[in-house]
Amino acid sequence: MGHTTYLTLELIWALPIVVIQFLVGADQILRRWKVWLLGILIPSIYLTFADSFAIVGHTWTINPDLSLGVFLPFGVPIEELIFFLLTNAMIVQGLILVAAPGMRARLGRMLGVLRRGPDALPTDSDLPEAPTA
Numbered sequence: 001m002g003h004t005t006y007l008t009l010e011l012i013w014a015l016p017i018v019v020i021q022f023l024v025g026a027d028q029i030l031r032r033w034k035v036w037l038l039g040i041l042i043p044s045i046y047l048t049f050a051d052s053f054a055i056v057g058h059t060w061t062i063n064p065d066l067s068l069g070v071f072l073p074f075g076v077p078i079e080e081l082i083f084f085l086l087t088n089a090m091i092v093q094g095l096i097l098v099a100a101p102g103m104r105a106r107l108g109r110m111l112g113v114l115r116r117g118p119d120a121l122p123t124d125s126d127l128p129e130a131p132t133a
Contacts, residue, residue, distance in 0.1 A: 002066070003065070003066065003067060003068055003069060004068065005067075006067050006077070006079040007082065010079060010082055010083050013086075014087065014089070017090050018086065018089050018093065021090070021094060021097060022093065024097065024106070024107060024110065025096070025097045025100060025103055025106070028096055028097060028100040028103065029096050029097070032096050035092070035096065036092055036093070036096060039088065039091075039095075040088040040089050040092050043084070043088050044084040044085045044088050047084045048076055048080055048081045048084055049074065051076055051084075052072075052074040052076045055075055056074075056075055062077045062079070062080070067079055
């Protein structure tokens with residue numbers, strides 16, 4: 001994979017979870033967009049800055065052959081910031097979904113549909129009839 005290895009592995013690792021969480025509860029996540037945004041950005045910026053000390057101090061290194069070679073102003077490869085953003089997105093979205101009322105029931109219905117297949121989806125005949133005037 002060359003210079004895209006680190007980024008590719010990060011995306012393969014985290015994007016499926018981030019996307020599934022969003023598909024399950026986008027309405028809940030978007031309803032709490034300020035919590036979502038700040039809960040991801042603040043720790044990601046802090047962790048990236050803290051990471052710069054470890055990289056500059058040679059506590060660990062990022063192989064330049066496996067990295068894009070794009071660095072933030074304080075010497076951290078862009079993939080490190082992306083790693084922290086993805087990790088914090090999984091955590092914050094998971095916490096929002098766990099705390100949201102009705103999510104357990106929603107997830108149970110979704111899992112039931114997955115187990116039983118498309119035949120388990122409600123049809124128009126399953127919907128309550130609208131009252132007539």
